[in-house]
Amino acid sequence: MNPTKIFLGAFLVNNILLMRFIALCSFFGVSTSINTSVGMSAAVIFVTLLAAWVSWVLYHALLAPLGLVFLRTAVFILVIAGLVQFVELFLKRYVRALYSAMGIYLPLITTNCAILAVTFLNIDYGYNLLQSTIYALGVAAGYALAIILFAAIRERLEDSPISQSFRGYPIAFVGASLISLAFLGFASLFGITL
């Protein structure tokens, strides 16, 4: 499959947050300000890429040959959690600036569903390592796009005259559903199907 199509499909057409509704917990939890959203997005892009590589190799080198495909959920969660911990230690020691920039978000995304979803979908779609990388990049960029867009809207909502019963999460849910509807407009862009 065309790499551009893989990327655009993951980035816009099948946006992980707005079209697939995966990783909504962090989408609503972190999107209260643009600053935190940017930090979270950076951490997600970084870890998604690493997780996609490690899980792909693990699946094709260990699970598939041994016929243990059914174990992939458990193994991937274990590996991603361990990987994030390791990356955190590594960054703290050698790349202090990046460590402080990502701050609390790095350990937070240990349990981010978007990352787990990418590792599964890479295998379900039968992507090779290069295609997996592009797909992971697309999904993570899509995550960043959606959460930063949404954070910008929520910052405006903070100052808007919203009736008391709608303040906070209710209006955020309404807003998210409207952006999601807007993203439907990307459906079958360049012939990429949902």
Add this chain to the structure above:
Amino acid sequence: MDWSIVLKSALALGGCGIGIAILLLIASIKLAVKVDEREAAVRAALPGANCGACGFPGCDGYAAAVASGKAPPNACTVGGPAVAGEVGRIMGLESTAAEAPVAVLICRGGLAEAPRRFHYEGTYNCRQAALLLGGPKGCVYGCVGMGHCVGVCPVRAITMGADGLPDIDEAKCIGCGVCVRDCPKQVIRLLRRPKLVYLACASHDRGKAVKSVCQVGCIACGVCVKNCPAGALTLVDNLPVMDEAKCIDCGICVHKCPTGSFVDRAKGRPQAIIHKNCTGCTLCATKACRFKAIEGEPKQQHRVIAEKCIGCGECIKVCPVDAISMVGALGHAERLT
């Protein structure tokens, strides 16, 4: 049943787990970062409000700065003397406590005093209203009056008054400065707690322009500058600037200001009384008192007109026979003499 698949599963999953555990163990030893023990101790001593009043990003940032010697131990205004002492003890430093300042509004132009130029119908928020031609108030320097500070105050010390100006409760204010940073007009400032007198106007306009938009704005007449006994005031850009090191909080400027632009935080002021040993030299009445509050014939005992005396204490300074003292409002007398 095929037991080999169970065995293989257990081995694969267990192997992964053990492999990661060993990797993390090695990593945590090899990649260990030395954390200054004092940093953790300082962090534990701080209140953890993460208000940023110290000028560092949260309590963690301040603790790191203290531990590396880049910040003084007494910069935490919220924790006050207790925390400053504790941090100082951890760092092995002598610590002088920083008393939390208090936030004051430097605008007195409420709805009655400073009329609006236009009717604003938009998002009800100072920051957004201020973007539209500087806000609806006639004076572009003044408080927008939509209560953005009310919302940002972490201790809810600010309420909106009926006059369209925020009312800061000094008892609740912790001096964190969040409102100061967030105010779009910069009309809130932090004042040292013991400071009593401050100028409550931010307008740099000339007198006539100020007068046309606000009844209580500073018209830069300079009366306060001329009357200040301590020489603490100078006119800069049509506003008197107060040298707080020189100011003695006597309150003369408050009473001399024709527009009432100064604010006196004192709950009460003392009054001068003249004792029997007065020789009637008239120095107090002619030289010292700026308010014609002392009357009396030469060579006879003078007396203070209670309604006019503001308790500034200037007469005490000139009396050659120490015949004047201050009464009332305990605690102020010592500071003024």
